[in-house]
Amino acid sequence: MAGMDETLWQRLLRRDAADAGLCPLYGPLLGASATGDGCLVLGRLAQSLDGRIATASGASGWISGPADLEHTHRLRALFDAIVVGAGTVRADDPQLSTRLVAGPSPVRVIVDANRRLDGRYKVFRDGPPTLLFTAADSEGPDHLGTAQVVRLPRSGEGLDPAALLTALAARGLRRVFIEGGGITVSRFLVAGMLNRLHVTVAPLLLGGGVPAFTLPPALAPADGLRFNWTVHPMAPDILLDIPLRRVALIAD
Secondary structure (H helix, E strand, O other): OOOOOHHHHHHHHHOOHHHOOOHHHHHHHOOOOOOOOOOEEEEEEEEOOOOEEEOOOOOOOOOOOHHHHHHHHHHHHOOOEEEEEHHHHHHHOOOOOOOOOOOOOOEEEEEOOOOOOOOOOHHHOOOOOEEEEEEOOOOOOOEEOOEEEEEEOEEOOEEOHHHHHHHHHHOOOOEEEEEEOHHHHHHHHHOOOOOEEEEEEOOOOOOOOEEOOOOOOOOOHHHOOOOOOEEEEEOOEEEEEEEOOOOOOOOO
16 A cells, blocks of 8 residues: 555554554544545644634744654655645755655645745655646746646636545555645644544644644634543643544535
């Protein structure tokens, strides 16, 4: 299976006593998806106690601790494709690899509807294969550095998450990890395109900055989105594992 960390996969199947703690967290991510597009999609954010994923200046490294960073790399090894928005590339210039754990690096998928990124960033220069998803009306060549450009119809201010998943599934990339940032994860959440959501909360107060989620505001607490979750310790942080249904959560 593309993007699968075979060592972790085998350990989870055997349910080794030493790995019993891994099974509840990673086990649900290893099954097949029952959705029409065949995709299993995980959203992922790490935030401060007051709900921020970066300071007002955009600094985000590192809000969570080393254990959470290793968890992120382990997730990358379990998925076929990792999706991030243009803002994450611009702010962090990430490699999006699995250098901290055993297992293959996923295909890197960059969402840049308006095609504002250039070839200076690491994801366009070397490393695992990269796809740049942009709007069909955005100008430019069919490659940016080493990345292949994929054009999709524009949907509002960005790209339609469902169309993006369909395009990935057509390439055999059905296990999809939405790593960030907050706007990208929020768009998949609102569109009902997430099977699961991992949110790490760090014991840190920033007092302001970039919010974790960007959603239409609720008029009253009863109108907000309420979920069930399982809490996993990831010292010094906690990880919230939230199962979701693949239906739109907020009507247009």
